[in-house]
Structure formats: C-alpha cells, structure tokens
Amino acid sequence: MQAKVSKEIQLNKYSQMDDNIKAKDRIIAWPRMGRIDIPLKALLLTLGAKVVIPPANSKETLELGVKNSIEGICLPYKLNLANYIMALESGANTLMMFQAPGSCRLGNYTKMAQKTLKKMGYEFDMVIFDMYKSKMKQTLQAFWHVTRCINPFKYYKAFSLGFNKFFAIDEAEKQMFYYRPREIRKGEAEKYYNKWLKIIDETNTIMGAKTLVKKIKKDFKNIEIDGKKNVPVVYLLGEFFVLLDPYTNQNVEKVLGEMGIEVQRQIMFSGWLEHVLKPSIFYNKESHRERCVRYAKKYMKRAIGGECIETIGDTVYAAQNGVDGVIHLMPFSCMPEIVSQNILSKVSKEEDIPVITLVLDEQTGKAGYITRIEAFVDLVKRKKYKNQNKNLRERTTV
Amino acid sequence: MLEQKKIGIPRAISYYNNYPFYYGFFSELGFEVILSDKTTTGLINNGSECVVSDTCLPIKVYVGHVLNLLDKGCDTIFVPSLQSTAHKINNCSKVRGLPEIIRNVVNRRFNMIEPTLDKTEGIGIKEFCKDIANQLKIYDNDIINLAMKKGWQMYDNFVQMAKSGISHQEAMQNAISGKFSLKNIDVVKPLSVVIMGHGYNLFDERISMNILKKLEKMGVKVYTGLNVSREEAMDAIQDIGEIQYWANELDLTGAAAYYMQKRKVDGIIALSAFGCGPDSLMVDEIQYHAKNKNIPMIVLTIDEHTGEAGFITRLEAFVDMLIRKKRKLIAEKANLKHMPEKINQNKEQVFLTRA
Ligand code: SF4
Ligand code: SF4
Numbered sequence: 001m002q003a004k005v006s007k008e009i010q011l012n013k014y015s016q017m018d019d020n021i022k023a024k025d026r027i028i029a030w031p032r033m034g035r036i037d038i039p040l041k042a043l044l045l046t047l048g049a050k051v052v053i054p055p056a057n058s059k060e061t062l063e064l065g066v067k068n069s070i071e072g073i074c075l076p077y078k079l080n081l082a083n084y085i086m087a088l089e090s091g092a093n094t095l096m097m098f099q100a101p102g103s104c105r106l107g108n109y110t111k112m113a114q115k116t117l118k119k120m121g122y123e124f125d126m127v128i129f130d131m132y133k134s135k136m137k138q139t140l141q142a143f144w145h146v147t148r149c150i151n152p153f154k155y156y157k158a159f160s161l162g163f164n165k166f167f168a169i170d171e172a173e174k175q176m177f178y179y180r181p182r183e184i185r186k187g188e189a190e191k192y193y194n195k196w197l198k199i200i201d202e203t204n205t206i207m208g209a210k211t212l213v214k215k216i217k218k219d220f221k222n223i224e225i226d227g228k229k230n231v232p233v234v235y236l237l238g239e240f241f242v243l244l245d246p247y248t249n250q251n252v253e254k255v256l257g258e259m260g261i262e263v264q265r266q267i268m269f270s271g272w273l274e275h276v277l278k279p280s281i282f283y284n285k286e287s288h289r290e291r292c293v294r295y296a297k298k299y300m301k302r303a304i305g306g307e308c309i310e311t312i313g314d315t316v317y318a319a320q321n322g323v324d325g326v327i328h329l330m331p332f333s334c335m336p337e338i339v340s341q342n343i344l345s346k347v348s349k350e351e352d353i354p355v356i357t358l359v360l361d362e363q364t365g366k367a368g369y370i371t372r373i374e375a376f377v378d379l380v381k382r383k384k385y386k387n388q389n390k391n392l393r394e395r396t397t398v
Numbered sequence: 399m400l401e402q403k404k405i406g407i408p409r410a411i412s413y414y415n416n417y418p419f420y421y422g423f424f425s426e427l428g429f430e431v432i433l434s435d436k437t438t439t440g441l442i443n444n445g446s447e448c449v450v451s452d453t454c455l456p457i458k459v460y461v462g463h464v465l466n467l468l469d470k471g472c473d474t475i476f477v478p479s480l481q482s483t484a485h486k487i488n489n490c491s492k493v494r495g496l497p498e499i500i501r502n503v504v505n506r507r508f509n510m511i512e513p514t515l516d517k518t519e520g521i522g523i524k525e526f527c528k529d530i531a532n533q534l535k536i537y538d539n540d541i542i543n544l545a546m547k548k549g550w551q552m553y554d555n556f557v558q559m560a561k562s563g564i565s566h567q568e569a570m571q572n573a574i575s576g577k578f579s580l581k582n583i584d585v586v587k588p589l590s591v592v593i594m595g596h597g598y599n600l601f602d603e604r605i606s607m608n609i610l611k612k613l614e615k616m617g618v619k620v621y622t623g624l625n626v627s628r629e630e631a632m633d634a635i636q637d638i639g640e641i642q643y644w645a646n647e648l649d650l651t652g653a654a655a656y657y658m659q660k661r662k663v664d665g666i667i668a669l670s671a672f673g674c675g676p677d678s679l680m681v682d683e684i685q686y687h688a689k690n691k692n693i694p695m696i697v698l699t700i701d702e703h704t705g706e707a708g709f710i711t712r713l714e715a716f717v718d719m720l721i722r723k724k725r726k727l728i729a730e731k732a733n734l735k736h737m738p739e740k741i742n743q744n745k746e747q748v749f750l751t752r753a
Contacts, residue, residue: 072678111641112679299502302479302514304495305488333452333673335491341450343502359452 021093021125023148027052029087030096031080034244035169038201043162047147047154054086057247061086066362068116075248075331075361076241077109084113088122094146095126157206164209165200171213172196175220177264180257182225190254192220229260232384234377235318236265237311238329239337242360243267249329249360250369256327259377264323266314267307291317299343306336312343319351325380326353327373332361354379405429405511405534406472408463409436411456411493412480414566414597415649418556418573420476423527423549427536432472434463437604441466442702448503454671455605455701456598457492457499464500474509476530481516483645488518490644490676552576560624565610566601569624589720590619592657594650594684595669596677597623605700606669607709616717621663623649626656634659638687643679650680658684658693665694665720667713672701694720 028044029052030036037053044051055061057079064085065078084095095117097110114126129142140155149155172193179189196216203209234256242248243265256263266288286294292313293303299316303309315326328344330337341357348355356376358369405424407413413420413433424431435441437459445462467475477497482488492499497512513529514521524546531542556573560566563581572579591613599605600622613620623631631652635642638655642648650668657663666688670677681697688695696716698709 070678070682072673072675072682074675111643112682300495300498301512302481302495302498304479304481304498305491308491308495308498333675335675336495338450338453339491339495339499342453342499345450346502357450 023049023146026050026094026125026146027092028094028096028146029054029084029092030098031083032057032245033098033241035197038169038197039162039165041201042165042204043143043158044147046158046161047143047149049147049149052087052090052092054083054090057083057245061247062362068120069112072333073112074334076239077113078362079241079245079248080109081113081116084117085120085122088117088124093124095124096146097126097128160206161204161209164206164212165203168200168209168212168216169197171216172200173265175216177253177257177262179220179223179225180254181231181260181262182227182229184224184226186258188223189220189257192223230385230388231260231262232324232377232380233262233264233322234325234327234380235314235323236263236327236329237267237314238307238327238340238357239331239334240267240307242329242331248331249358250366252327252329252358252373255370255373256377259374261377261380266310295320299347304336304339306334308336308340308343311337311340312347315344315347315353315355316351319347319353323353324384325376326355327376328355328357330357330359332359354383402430403428403534404432404472404474406432406434406467406470406475408460408467408475408477409434410460410463410602411496411598412478414601416553417570419549419553421549421574422552423530423545424476426545426548427531427534427541429534432467432470434466434470437462437602439604439702442604446702449499452673454492454673456596456671457496458702459598459602459605460496461500461503464504468504468506468508473507474511474534476511478526479512479514479516480645481514481521482518483515484517486518487642487645487647489646490674493645557624561627563625566597566622566624587617587619589617589665589717589724590621590663591665591667591720592621592654592663593667593669594623594654594680596646596671597649599669599671599700605671607700607704607706609667609669609698609713612710612713613717616714618717618720621653621657623653626653630656640683644676646676647680650677651683654684655687658687658691663693664724665696665716667716668695668697670697670699672699694723 027050030040032054041051041053061079061082063082065080065082068085069078069081080097084092087095097113110126110128117124127142127146129139143149143155143158176189176193179192183189196219200212203212236243236252236256244267246253253263253265289310292310294313295316296309296313300309300312311328315328318326326344326348328337328340330341344355344357347353354376356372358372407417407420407424421431441462442455442459443462444465445458445460448461448465449458464475464477477500479494479497480489481494488494497510500510511530511533513526513533515523515526527546527549528539528542531537531545536542552573555578556569559569559572559578559580564572564579571577593600593609595606600610603611610620610622626634626648628648631648632642634655635647635651637659640651640655642651644650654666654668658666666684668677668681668684670681685695685697694716696712698712700709
C-alpha cells in the first residue's frame with residue numbers, strides 16, 4: 001500500500017508535461033538516432049512546430065557528452081546528452097526523449113539528463129515518448145502537447161508524410177545494403193542513397209511521399225552490378241543506439257559493404273513503427289519481437305530488458321535461414337548485451353553460424369576494429385565457399 | 399521415499415537478502431537445502447572461465463557457486479529470475495537473466511528450478527512460489543501456502559534481527575534455526591559510516607574483502623541497508639528528491655539517503671563492482687547530495703583483480719580523514735562554547751584525543 005501511494009507522489013513530482021512554454025514558442029529537438037530526423041521533422045513542421053536538429057554525432061559530440069556525464073554511464077547516454085546540449089545551444093526549448101524498445105537504463109537516463117541540463121543552467125521542457133508501450137492515442141497526445149495543433153487534416157498529413165518517409169528511408173537503406181557489395185563502380189550505391197535521402201527530405205506532398213518506395217526500388221536498378229559475384233549475407237544486431245549510429249559503430253555497414261558483404265540490419269525503423277503504432281487488430285502479422293521470442297526459446301525463456309532477446313532470436317533465425325554470419329554490436333558495460341554476449345557463444349556453436357561481438361566505447365581504436373572485422377569476414381567467406389563447394393560436389397556425384 | 403530430496407542454492411546474488419525465505423519455503427516443502435561453499439578465489443576463477451570477461455564480478459561469482467553445487471553432486475539447483483520487485487522497479491538485466499546465463503554458460507546436465515518474479519507483469523510472490531513448487535512437481539496449494547508462510551516467518555525474523563544491529567551472518571543463522579533475539583544496546587563508537595552496496599557485495603567476505611569487520615576493527619560503527627526498513631528507505635529517497643528506479647535501490651540510495659538525512663554518520667562508503675551499470679547511477683546521485691551536505695564519501699570499486707593491500711590503504715586513509723575532520727569539528731565547537739550534547743561530546747573528545 002505504502003509503495004503505491006509514494007509512487008503516485010513521485011509521478012506527480014516528476015510529471016514530464018510542463019506547460020510553461022507556449023505552443024507557438026516551442027522549438028523542438030530530439031537525439032540523433034539513425035535518420036529519424038527526416039520523418040520527424042516533416043511530421044512536426046506539418047503540425048506547425050519549429051524544430052532544431054543537432055549535428056550528426058562526431059568526435060566533438062562525444063567529447064561534449066563525456067565531459068558532462070559520469071564515467072560509468074553507457075555511451076548512448078553520453079551522445080544523447082551532447083545532442084541535447086547542442087540543440088539547446090541553438091535555441092531549442094523542448095526536448096523529446098524516446099523510450100526505445102528496451103527498458104533498461106533509459107528510464108533513468110531521462111531523469112539524469114534532465115537534472116544535468118538543469119544544473120548547467122538550461123531551461124526547457126522534456127516530453128517523453130514511450131514508443132514501445134504506448135499506442136496511437138498517447139502518441140497523438142504527446143504531439144498535441146508540443147504543437148497544440150487541432151486541425152485533423154494536418155494530423156493526417158503529418159503522419160502520412162512521416163510514416164511514408166520512414167518507409168522510404170528504410171527502403172533506400174535496404175537497397176544500398178544490397179547494391180554496395182555488388183556495384184561495379186565503387187561508391188555508386190551510396191551516391192544513390194544520398195540522393196534519395198535528399199529527395200525524401202524535400203518531398204512535401206502526401207502523394208509524393210506515398211510513391212517514394214516504388215521510385216526508390218526502380219531507380220536503384222540503374223546501378224550496374226556484378227551479377228556473378230558471390231556475396232555473403234551478414235546480420236547486424238545488438239543495442240539499438242550503436243546499431244543506428246554510424247559514428248559510434250564506425251560505419252560498420254559501409255566497411256562491410258566494401259569488403260563485399262551484404263549487410264542486413266534487424267532493427268529497421270518502419271518495422272518497429274508498424275508494430276508500435278498500428279492498433280493490434282490491424283496487425284495480424286507476427287511482429288519482429290514475437291518472432292525473436294519464438295526463435296530464442298531454446299536459449300532464453302524470458303525477456304530481460306534491452307534488446308537481448310532480439311539479439312538471440314535474430315541470431316538463431318539467421319542461422320536457420322541461410323545467413324552467413326552475425327555481427328553483434330554493443331556499448332561497453334551494456335547490461336542486457338553482456339547477457340547476450342554470454343549466450344551467443346553457445347548459439348554460435350550449436351547453430352553453426354559465425355558470430356563476432358564488437359564492444360564499442362569511447363576509445364575504440366579504428367585499426368584494431370577493422371582488423372577484427374576483416375578476420376571475421378575472411379572466416380565467413382571461407383565457410384561459405386567451403387559449403388558451396390561441398391554442395392556442388394554432392395550434386396555432381398548424385 | 400528413501401532419501402530426502404535436495405535442492406541446491408548458490409550462495410550469491412539473492413541469497414544475501416532472501417535466503418531465510420528460500421530456506422523456510424524449501425524445508426517446509428520437505429527438501430534438504432544444500433548451500434554452496436563460501437566464495438573463494440578458486441571458485442571465482444571457475445566462474446570467470448565460463449563467462450565473457452566484461453561480465454561483472456558478482457555474476458562470475460554466481461556462476462562459480464552453481465559449479466560448486468554441481469561438484470558437490472547436487473543436481474537440482476534453484477536459479478530464480480527476479481525481474482521486478484514492484485511495479486516498474488526492475489533489477490539489472492543480469493540479475494533478471496540469471497537462469498538464461500546459467501543455462502547457456504554451464505555445460506553440464508542438471509535440473510534448474512527457475513521461477514520468475516515480475517511484479518510489473520503481475521507475477522507476485524505467490525505466483526513465484528507456485529512456480530517453484532510446480533517445477534518440483536508439487537501441486538497441492540495448501541502445502542505451497544504453508545511453505546510460503548514458513549518462508550515469510552523466517553524472513554521477517556531475519557529482517558528484524560538484522561535491523562536491530564545483529565550481524566548479517568548471525569541474523570541469518572538465527573533465522574533459519576528458529577532463534578530470535580534483538581540487539582538492544584548499541585555500542586557507542588566515535589565514528590560511524592554507512593556503506594551503500596548490494597547485499598551480495600557487502601556480505602560476501604571475499605568480494606567485500608571483509609570490509610565490515612575491517613571497519614569495526616578500526617573503531618568505526620557501520621550501517622548498511624539492513625539497518626533501514628523498507629519504508630524508511632523509500633521515504634529517504636523521496637526526501638532527497640530522487641525516485642526509486644532499481645530493485646536494489648533501497649540497499650544503496652535508500653540506506654545512504656537515510657543516514658545522510660538523519661545526519662547520523664560521518665562518512666559514506668560506496669562499494670560497487672567494476673562495470674556495474676545501476677551502481678554508477680546510484681553512486682553518482684548520492685555523491686551529488688553528499689557534496690551538497692558536506693559529508694565525505696569514498697567509492698570503492700572491486701573486481702577479481704583488486705588487491706587487498708591497496709584496498710585497505712584507501713579505506714584507512716578515508717577513516718583517518720574522517721577522524722581528523724571530526725576532531726577539528728569538536729575542537730571548533732568547544733571553542734565556541736556551544737555544547738548542547740555536552741556529555742556525549744566530552745566522551746568522544748576524550749576518546750579521540752587518546753586514539
Ligand atoms: S541497453 Fe545498454 S546501452 Fe542501453 S541503456 Fe541499457 S545498458 Fe545502456
Ligand atoms: S547490479 Fe551491478 S553488480 Fe549486480 S549484476 Fe547488475 S551489473 Fe552486476
């Protein structure tokens with residue numbers, strides 16, 4: 001009983017929805033997570049809000065983050081904090097925080113970031129989006145809170161733009177992942193990708209946004225490829241932020257693509273969004289998470305926070321679906337992913353799939369990192385060719 | 399049935415806070431409870447070999463204890479998953495995933511009893527106990543309820559005894575052998591500190607390098623989370639303007655905040671495992687408040703390579719500093735002729751000048 005009462009008091013005390021900033025004065029910012037900035041910007045602008053987008057993560061971002069946070073806290077927090085500081089410096093007064101799928105230290109993050117920023121003298125309002133648990137209604141409420149927009153058509157337009165841009169970005173990424181290892185002219189796939197990002201960003205009509213995916217698919221076909229090239233497929237998985245941030249993971253997607261590997265990333269925004277925002281009656285497909293729980297069963301019987309069960313489930317799925325290897329990314333001292341790392345060595349053995357864990361911290365040296373990836377790629381290729389030769393021999397002898 | 403059925407409980411992680419409950423519950427169900435041996439360096443090494451090196455020390459220790467039980471020939475082992483202890487009050491992922499870790503890193507055949515406690519999802523102690531019993535093929539609800547009652551009884555006794563100041567080990571011994579005693583007279587010591595740390599770090603003599611006894615020997619009165627009730631700890635956390643987020647927070651932030659607010663202690667010691675996520679947050683919170691209140695604080699981090707010599711040196715230096723600070727304070731107060739607690743202070747003064 002006691003616990004219940006005090007919790008309510010706490011909730012009130014820390015209630016996130018301050019109202020001391022008028023909607024028209026709001027300038028909204030959020031941390032960097034992949035290219036979420038493009039769709040979110042479109043969404044908020046359509047609702048009549050102003051936004052600030054902090055620069056992409058870099059050495060400066062990291063230094064700023066490290067300087068202002070405690071040592072033991074995880075890398076994603078440090079980067080998020082720096083994003084906030086930079087945004088506040090350029091005029092933001094409303095910060096959005098996303099509760100990503102895992103429910104690990106994130107709850108604590110927000111509280112701490114708030115405290116730190118207030119201590120530094122900034123004034124702002126923080127709005128929390130629980131993207132994982134909340135459904136459409138709460139999401140709308142949160143957007144209403146920051147924009148006070150009451151025009152339903154604008155909501156329709158905003159969400160339709162936002163969603164379609166999400167899907168378009170995912171599509172462009174997927175295409176790039178496919179074409180990069182196969183392209184004849186080095187760098188072409190990336191050029192296409194960047195071109196499309198710009199187009200996606202500039203698209204302003206619902207119709208335009210809706211046709212993006214189709215156009216992207218068609219356009220990438222213009223890239224000339226080496227059709228006979230033997231391209232192994234590698235899954236990228238692990239902790240959400242490092243997976244989506246090219247600065248922290250040292251652009252591992254590109255590194256692999258250039259080594260002739262097709263990467264597939266399991267956390268894609270649209271998949272996540274679909275599962276989160278669509279009312280469950282319209283959603284009868286098995287969600288990504290449900291699939292993970294099913295595949296992880298042999299090794300894990302329960303989710304333990306963070307993306308641990310996704311990591312394990314996807315690895316098993318990869319092994320059983322002809323994927324050639326798995327790269328597991330995690331920030332240093334990430335609690336759920338340490339559990340994953342411990343379990344993965346067994347999964348790798350029993351499912352017979354090469355797995356490597358890359359631990360990212362502030363000082364990950366580029367040279368050692370690339371060497372490890374190279375060695376892994378060698379292993380994956382050798383294994384793939386060996387199996388292929390074996391299959392070939394079997395077929396010819398029959 | 400010829401032989402009594404056995405259940406093994408690793409002397410690690412939740413053992414330190416919950417063992418009396420586990421003991422009462424299992425023995426009432428008719429099981430002989432087998433405990434693993436006390437933590438030793440060898441045991442830690444065995445555990446470390448099974449897990450990746452970035453894993454925190456307490457988990458390595460836990461794995462070591464499971465192996466120890468297996469070596470003793472015990473093949474039914476209790477490995478609970480304590481997900482959350484109240485709504486949205488979670489444990490660290492590694493504690494939540496103990497059965498998952500053990501299942502995948504210990505390559506031996508045994509029967510793992512792995513119940514889940516997850517109050518966020520409405521899986522409370524009752525369901526937890528039923529889960530255990532069912533996994534042991536006991537389905538009679540009356541028997542289960544009775545066992546639960548026994549567990550609670552032992553647990554409550556333990557908590558009361560420990561709160562009154564009886565040492566962790568003694569309180570646990572008493573509780574499981576059905577004895578009950580309270581410590582009424584508190585020995586007055588010139589200095590007092592509160593240690594914030596997980597039970598599995600503080601009361602494991604190998605992990606904590608016996609810090610409690612060492613401090614007692616230096617003449618320091620030590621308080622821990624055991625000396626603070628649940629409610630007191632929760633109120634204290636609120637008092638300093640924080641919110642509880644972690645299941646273990648009461649033993650850490652709660653204890654520290656309580657003694658900080660009551661101004662009962664001269665210093666705060668944080669004992670945490672290297673690379674521990676939750677601790678880094680909680681310790682930081684307390685450091686912030688301790689600084690504001692001008693209470694000295696030291697953070698001791700341990701891993702399997704921590705040398706005892708360096709550890710003691712740091713501890714002694716901290717205690718020396720506390721003594722100096724207190725002497726100065728008393729001297730100042732004496733000069734000001736402002737002595738509200740005359741008798742007490744004089745006593746302390748005499749002791750300190752002699753020491
Ligand atoms: S999942 Fe890992 S990186 Fe994310 S908050 Fe938890 S510990 Fe930090
Ligand atoms: S709370 Fe800290 S010490 Fe305990 S298991 Fe988690 S990381 Fe390890």
